[in-house]
Amino acid sequence: MPKYLIILLFTLGMLTPGPASANVRVFACEPEWGALAMEIGGDKANVIVATSAKQDPHFISARPSLIAQVRRADLVFCNGADLEIGWLPLLLRQAGNAGVQPGTPGYLEAASFVKKLEVPTSLDRSLGDIHPQGNPHIATNPHNIFSVAQILAERLSAIAPGDRAYFVDRLASFNHRWTEAMTRWERQAEGLRGVPVVVQHSTWVYLVQWLGLNVVVTLEPKPGIPPSTSHLETVLETLRSSPAKMIINAAYENDKPSRWLAERSGLPEVSLPFTVGGSKEADDLFRLFDVTVGLLVENGE
Amino acid sequence: MRYRNRTVFGLAFAMALTGIFDAASAQESSEISILRDALAKMRAQYEGEIARLEERINSLEARQTVAPQDTASLGPSTVSAAQSTAPAEILGGRPTRGNAFNPSIGVVFNGRFSAFKQDPESFSLPGFPLGGETGPGAEGLALDETEFGFSANADDLFFASVTAALDAGEQGVEVDLEEAYIQTLSLPYGATLKAGRFFPALGYLNENHDHTDDFVDRPLPYQAFLADQYNDEGVQLSVILPTELYIQTGGGVFRGADFPAGGSPNGGVGAYSAFLRLGGDIGFSNNWRAGVSYLHSDAEGRVSGEEGAPIEELLSFDGNSDLLIADFKYQWSPEGNVRQRYVTLQGEYFRRYDDGLFNDIPVSAVDDGFYLQGVYKFAPKYRTGYRFALLDPDGGLPAALAGTALDAMGRKTRSHSVMFDWSNSEYSALRTQFTHEKRGLLTDNRFYIQYILSIGAHGAHNF
Numbered sequence A: 001m002p003k004y005l006i007i008l009l010f011t012l013g014m015l016t017p018g019p020a021s022a023n024v025r026v027f028a029c030e031p032e033w034g035a036l037a038m039e040i041g042g043d044k045a046n047v048i049v050a051t052s053a054k055q056d057p058h059f060i061s062a063r064p065s066l067i068a069q070v071r072r073a074d075l076v077f078c079n080g081a082d083l084e085i086g087w088l089p090l091l092l093r094q095a096g097n098a099g100v101q102p103g104t105p106g107y108l109e110a111a112s113f114v115k116k117l118e119v120p121t122s123l124d125r126s127l128g129d130i131h132p133q134g135n136p137h138i139a140t141n142p143h144n145i146f147s148v149a150q151i152l153a154e155r156l157s158a159i160a161p162g163d164r165a166y167f168v169d170r171l172a173s174f175n176h177r178w179t180e181a182m183t184r185w186e187r188q189a190e191g192l193r194g195v196p197v198v199v200q201h202s203t204w205v206y207l208v209q210w211l212g213l214n215v216v217v218t219l220e221p222k223p224g225i226p227p228s229t230s231h232l233e234t235v236l237e238t239l240r241s242s243p244a245k246m247i248i249n250a251a252y253e254n255d256k257p258s259r260w261l262a263e264r265s266g267l268p269e270v271s272l273p274f275t276v277g278g279s280k281e282a283d284d285l286f287r288l289f290d291v292t293v294g295l296l297v298e299n300g301e
Numbered sequence B: 001m002r003y004r005n006r007t008v009f010g011l012a013f014a015m016a017l018t019g020i021f022d023a024a025s026a027q028e029s030s031e032i033s034i035l036r037d038a039l040a041k042m043r044a045q046y047e048g049e050i051a052r053l054e055e056r057i058n059s060l061e062a063r064q065t066v067a068p069q070d071t072a073s074l075g076p077s078t079v080s081a082a083q084s085t086a087p088a089e090i091l092g093g094r095p096t097r098g099n100a101f102n103p104s105i106g107v108v109f110n111g112r113f114s115a116f117k118q119d120p121e122s123f124s125l126p127g128f129p130l131g132g133e134t135g136p137g138a139e140g141l142a143l144d145e146t147e148f149g150f151s152a153n154a155d156d157l158f159f160a161s162v163t164a165a166l167d168a169g170e171q172g173v174e175v176d177l178e179e180a181y182i183q184t185l186s187l188p189y190g191a192t193l194k195a196g197r198f199f200p201a202l203g204y205l206n207e208n209h210d211h212t213d214d215f216v217d218r219p220l221p222y223q224a225f226l227a228d229q230y231n232d233e234g235v236q237l238s239v240i241l242p243t244e245l246y247i248q249t250g251g252g253v254f255r256g257a258d259f260p261a262g263g264s265p266n267g268g269v270g271a272y273s274a275f276l277r278l279g280g281d282i283g284f285s286n287n288w289r290a291g292v293s294y295l296h297s298d299a300e301g302r303v304s305g306e307e308g309a310p311i312e313e314l315l316s317f318d319g320n321s322d323l324l325i326a327d328f329k330y331q332w333s334p335e336g337n338v339r340q341r342y343v344t345l346q347g348e349y350f351r352r353y354d355d356g357l358f359n360d361i362p363v364s365a366v367d368d369g370f371y372l373q374g375v376y377k378f379a380p381k382y383r384t385g386y387r388f389a390l391l392d393p394d395g396g397l398p399a400a401l402a403g404t405a406l407d408a409m410g411r412k413t414r415s416h417s418v419m420f421d422w423s424n425s426e427y428s429a430l431r432t433q434f435t436h437e438k439r440g441l442l443t444d445n446r447f448y449i450q451y452i453l454s455i456g457a458h459g460a461h462n463f
Helices: A002-015 A031-044 A064-072 A088-095 A142-159 A161-188 A202-211 A229-241 A256-265 A285-300 B002-024 B029-063 B068-072 B075-084 B220-226
Strands: A024-028 A045-049 A075-078 A107-109 A196-199 A214-218 A246-250 A269-272 B104-116 B140-143 B146-153 B158-169 B172-184 B191-198 B232-240 B246-254 B271-282 B286-304 B315-332 B342-358 B361-379 B382-392 B413-425 B428-439 B442-456
Touching: A024 A031, A024 A064, A031 A045, A031 A075, A031 A142, A031 A161, A031 A285, A064 A088, A064 B232, A064 B246, A064 B271, A064 B286, A075 A088, A075 A142, A107 A142, A142 A161, A142 A202, A142 B029, A161 A285, A161 B029, A196 A202, A202 A214, A202 A285, A214 A229, A229 A256, A246 A256, A246 A285, A256 A269, A269 A285, B220 B342, B220 B361, B220 B382, B220 B413, B232 B271
Parallel strands: A024 A045, A024 A075, A075 A107, A196 A214, A196 A246, A246 A269
Antiparallel strands: B104 B140, B104 B146, B104 B442, B146 B158, B158 B172, B172 B191, B191 B232, B232 B246, B246 B271, B271 B286, B286 B315, B315 B342, B342 B361, B361 B382, B382 B413, B413 B428, B428 B442
């Protein structure tokens, strides 16, 4: 009896039609990389985004729907630097898709193509949830996104060689618009250089370095460890001697610690979208940085 | 003015590209060729634009309407664009390690304090001859299994994993080889082949190591039908279909050495299994999976009862046992953010058909059991949960077997458990559990405090 069931299911599986127009099926781990894949892939790519802006990308369940999507993907496009260490290896192993295993052209880790910050010199779990390869949140600096776009176009062309000219076109257009936008954001954020800020998690190192912000204190005592009230009291003390302009957190984070501190210190709590979809306005990569830079400038000057 | 602006843009672009070529230098030359093409395209576009601008400037100059203050206002941006495009520096430098190819190594520590109303030595589930060391374990302070795991990709085709548990038993330290298997990574058609010793895909909990469980002990049906967990040697093939709905199907052939099989019959091919699993999402907030599985096992001289007990208390089984399991799990979390909050509901239904000889007396029995549990994570570090489980043994029994473990005297076993746990990080948990259990005529209350810690590589958990 189970034998017939299996045969039946196989047949059903083969008959299920896929979308006709898209030539490359992209499984993007995070919304920012999904958005980039749509920029470069256009109509020739069918992009599935595994996580939403409201989810903490460190903590995702390796649930069946994701395994099914990895099984069907031509390209798995993820952040890397161990950000997805808690779920992606399991998805890749369970999906049994030979074309997207690490080391194949179908597997792309964005963080492998940029220079990483905060690479730890010593590894010990008592230091919190640290990443041996460095801070993984590379997409908060648009220059990193620019770097990754070039590699992505190459991979898309390798998977669908017939669409190479199309991808080159899309890349050229993206490069042009992105470079212009970066120049605009940088001019807009000139006044933020050296502005003192408080951050909730070490999510923002790349943004901080890009805009030259000055992080006075981090709310999490150690990466990934939620702050206790007594730790927040210490932070409040620190702020008395070295005042800051604002408290920055990400849309997906629990904002209780930030709110607690904002109420007592009188500093504005600035919730940045962090990724595409993190706020209603931040609906593509360009608008993401428009909103981010806008919020920082509004509160920092 | 526009012309100056373009120079700034060009400078920023060139700086950014330098960064790319740095990063891409490790890639093969084909990766650079796309850049060259894209660049050529941009240059063509760009030169066209510059030409148009130049033309415009010329015409403006001719009319002498250039506003000089505009040019002045552009000064500072040149500096900012150039500064900020400097490549990010590496603060620590990537440490080079000689052990980079070594497998992931992890150790799980597990200890507890337990207090029971009934003596665990005389533990029995009416109507169910128990396998192995089924039971609530030792009372008082005790170290549970310490589990060592090593795993890595052997090459691009195979993954291998070994897990061994050390148990400080009464006869000294015992080593239990839990799993030692290889698994393919690159078979076509979404197929995966697993071989060696492992926990076969069966129901929901069977594949998972018990340190990932939500409760201290396995639910009653797992204790009664699988002696906590079915663990055998063999091969298992599974296929994931290329559909949007998760459909996984497969089956395995096993040695038949572990309960409910026994004695490795038929020349060492004593059990086989089949399973089908479906799963999906409803938005980001609702995730589900459901499955049915089947295990056929042959047993030859499978003995139940306490080790060293008198012969007349032992129950030997020869025959076959067919087990059907239906399982489901549903999880709800706001926006799919499981770090903050979630609710999971999970349940499994078991039905077993036994056909064979118990102590040489023919028996044909149908037994049922199920559990249903809910776990609520109400804050990032805190969870609480409730579980109900029931065993319903077959009513009929040959008179010759009255008074043995098979004889339930028409009584069911029910248990209610409540747990509460605290996890400082994903690597540590402290749990307390209270269980109220009615086994036939006996009423048992059990209280546990448990810690589970893991160091080293920590494998991702199944949904």
